[in-house]
Amino acid sequence: PDHAGSLESMMRSLKPGGEVIARPLSVTTEQMIFLLEGTLTVTLNSREHILNAGDSIYFNGDELVKLTCGNESQARWISVITPPVF
Numbered sequence: 001p002d003h004a005g006s007l008e009s010m011m012r013s014l015k016p017g018g019e020v021i022a023r024p025l026s027v028t029t030e031q032m033i034f035l036l037e038g039t040l041t042v043t044l045n046s047r048e049h050i051l052n053a054g055d056s057i058y059f060n061g062d063e064l065v066k067l068t069c070g071n072e073s074q075a076r077w078i079s080v081i082t083p084p085v086f
Contacts, residue, residue: 007084012079016038022065026085029061029081031082032079032080035054039052040070041067041069051077
């Protein structure tokens, strides 16, 4: 809840078949996703990266287009972003 630090972390989830479209951020960020369960497709610019449980990905925030959950089970992950923007 305090944005005084250098980074922010959160746990997120998506139901099977769910999708989140990234919104433009007002600042340049660096982000990391660590997938805890399920399958998550991370679209960066025009390239898709498929993560399975235990996989992680690091990227510049302005590259993120969308996150899509596989159709079999919920996707749950930890996301870390710096600087904090949410």
